[in-house]
């Protein structure tokens with residue numbers, strides 16, 4: 387038996403415990419030190435904690451986010467999900483993120499045609515204005531919960547604006563997104579699945595209605611651009627359009643909320659770094675990258691092994707599942723000097739928080755715009771902002787963030 391298999395990773399990796407979710411980094415350090423790949427029996431996955439391996443496997447085409455483009459469930463040694471999960475799977479499995487080539491290639495090309503740098507540029511004034519308004523409202527109250535009042539509303543408003551969701555309907559989006567994202571945690575329970583299935587059915591019906599409205603009355607929004615691509619003869623089914631719009635909300639939302647909360651907690655915990663940033667706002671673009679590295683909001687991405695691979699001498703046969711630990715990779719001392727230090731002036735921050743390879747985050751320019759807008763507004767308008775209470779982490783580990791972040795205007 388190889389050394390990697392002799393170590394029981396359960397001692398270091400405890401994804402269902404709130405303590406681990408609150409601070410997974412010591413556990414990651416132990417996993418990295420003990421080996422490159424570890425069998426984790428409770429989720430039947432191979433854990434991969436080191437930077438070079440995570441980066442290489444994200445790009446390795448022998449792995450996939452799905453296997454259904456090549457194999458049936460049984461052929462792949464897995465059981466099909468229960469029938470009542472169908473609304474969730476129809477919505478989830480037809481979006482860009484859960485497809486592989488050739489469907490992924492076709493859809494990514496199409497969505498990139500609609501979700502262009504020009505579309506992001508066009509949104510910039512709206513993003514900055516909204517960030518300013520939210521921060522102003524927080525300060526008018528002398529402070530409050532930064533997550534609920536600033537971090538959460540901004541990405542939802544931006545995606546709603548981008549998709550052309552009318553203002554009156556925007557309150558619907560966040561609960562749908564939160565319910566669907568529950569399914570991305572490890573081994574979600576039945577209540578989580580029921581909530582996700584209900585939200586998937588409601589959100590799908592809503593998006594079909596919105597597509598019909600935009601078809602009759604096109605606007606400047608992304609749905610109108612996707613309809614135009616569809617009508618120009620590019621192949622994009624209505625289900626793919628619905629699934630991709632839902633993905634933009636889900637992918638573009640939770641991660642941005644949690645990055646904002648996690649980053650400001652990190653800044654409060656490193657006052658010398660916050661002081662340096664307040665003194666020199668030109669550090670902001672580099673600071674956003676370092677903060678994404680230091681405490682990434684998305685910790686684990688799964689891949690199926692489609693063709694046998696070998697990692698560190700361990701044979702992973704077709705049908706295995708690999709858990710790529712992005713949060714651990716970003717703290718790997720083999721890639722980052724003093725990885726547990728927050729250093730906003732780090733010259734080179736090739737973090738993996740936005741992924742790598744064919745599924746690399748399509749929304750990365752928008753995410754960076756939103757983070758720079760909200761951080762900029764907080765730096766300019768709230769130069770004395772400080773932590774008002776010790777925050778609490780949500781118990782979830784995969785999409786990891788704070789329940790609330792209470793701040794005072796100072």
Ligand code: HEM
Pocket residue numbers: 444451482483484494545633634635637638639641642645683684687688738739740741742744745746747748749750752753
């Ligand atoms: C800080 C915020 C964000 C983080 C940390 C993040 C992270 C990621 C990661 C790690 C992936 C790759 C997943 C994988 O390889 O399995 C991804 C994919 C994706 N992200 Fe983001 N994301 C963020 C914001 C956004 C935003 C704002 C949008 C759009 C509104 C967005 C849209 C997408 C889409 C559509 C994909 C799928 C791309 C594909 O499969 O080709 N993301 N994101």
